[in-house]
Amino acid sequence: HCHYNDEGQFLGTTEYDYGYDENTAPCNEGDSFHRFKSLFLPILYCLVFVFCLLGNSLVLWVLLTRKRLTTMTDICLLNLAASDLLFVVPLPFQAHYASDQWVFGNAMCKIMAGIYYTGFYSSIFFITLMSIDRYIAIVHAVYAMKIRTASCGIIISIILIATWVVALLISVPGIVFHKTQKENSRYTCSAHYPNDASIKWKYSFTLKMNILGLIVPMLIMIFSYSRILITLLRCRNEKKQKAVRLIFVIMIVYFIFWTPFHISSFLYTFQSLLFIPNCEIKGHLEKAIQVTETISMIHCCINPVIYAFVGEKFRKYLHRFFRKHVAAHLCKKCPNLYREKLERVSSTFTPSTAEHDISTGL
Known part of the structure; x- marks a missing residue:
């Protein structure tokens, strides 16, 4: 789902035909922008992928x-x-594509497009679900205590499955x-x-991405x-x-x-x-999108x-987990020091605390 212009140059990962208009001659991009795309984008994609x-x-x-x-927040x-993680799976392929050309075949082109858009939409949908969950937990605390029982496990599962299914269905046109x-x-x-409805498809795709990816979550x-x-x-x-x-x-x-990308x-x-x-305008917008x-x-x-890591309980659980499973192997030469520190951590963070809500940080 990456793009080249009519000269075969790399032109991003969205659904736009950068630098090309069906009714006019293509605009030539500057050498500096081309170097940015072919040299720096692969590095940026790899860094984002790793982190x-x-x-x-x-x-x-x-x-x-x-x-x-x-809790729903944990899930x-x-x-x-x-x-x-799904969203960044295509980045290594895009990094190679940015520096050379697409060499992975038509099937991988469609698969990577589907993975990219499914990860894109599902990530935003789960962020929105977390916002709704926190709203219910704080604003309607009494109601939240009633519905957060084992009996609503089925409802939560349906919501999660529906979220993934919707994200996948929205990604089908891209595939x-x-x-x-x-x-x-x-x-x-x-x-x-399709040639007879190219403009309509581009308009609908962009509006769909802006509405579902920014406007609705923002509201x-x-x-x-x-x-x-x-x-x-x-x-x-x-803790207010x-x-x-x-x-x-x-x-x-x-x-x-996310707002600058959607506006661009x-x-x-x-x-x-x-x-x-x-x-000139097209060139500025192409650079802005990229x-x-x-x-x-x-x-x-x-x-x-x-x-996650802003949450105090999650951070304590992670600290305890690191001390127990990682520091123990790194401090074989200083077991007494490690044991003393681990005891201090365990005294302030009990297993019962770890089993409580770790993620909201509220």
Whole structure:
């Protein structure tokens, strides 16, 4: 699902035919931008892949080593980490594609497109689910205590399965339309829409991505967190300030990383309706999309921090787990020192605490 222009140059990972208009001659991009895409993008993709893999794998490792996942937030954290890992699976392929051409065949082109979009939508959906869960837990605390029982395990399972199914169904058009094609001696992997409805498909894809990927989650998060803040400010809670900080971090980070990309993609797709397009404007929008998309990918590396490691109980559990399973092997030469420190950690963090809600940090 990466793109080249008519000269076979790498042009990003979204569903746009950068630098090309069916009714006009293609615009030539600058040498500096081409060097950025062919030299720096592979490095950036690899760094995002490595850090996302390490961070989210650690979240999965800690969550899965617990005896049981007892809260909706724990389950959402688990699925969010899985969706973020799914989101970055295509990045090594994109890194090679950015520096050369698509050499992995048509089947892999469609598979990588499906994985990319499924991870993209499922990650945002689980972030939204976590916002709704925290809204219910804080604003409607009494109701939350009633519904958070073993009897609603089936309902939670249905919600999670439905989230993955919806994300997959939304990704189907991306899988169908993506295919490999030889352009000027280079093989590309990009979306090819029916000629009689190409513009309509591009418009619908961008609107779908903007609405489901930004507008709807943004409205839900603003409503949920505004009510949460009002509730916390009214009640007396010793952890109120930490909760308020965490909520602001969640909202600000999400909007900072994703809003620029959605705005850029909207402006590029609808540029002919918004203003008179020319090569200069197209060039600026192409660069904006490429840069903002790369920045948005970093969000999956931040998720483990803001949704897990900011949580005080999760951090204590992770510390205890690290001391028990990692530090023990690293401190074979100083067993007395290790045993003393481990006893101090265990005295302040009991197994019963570890089995409690670890993730909200509220």
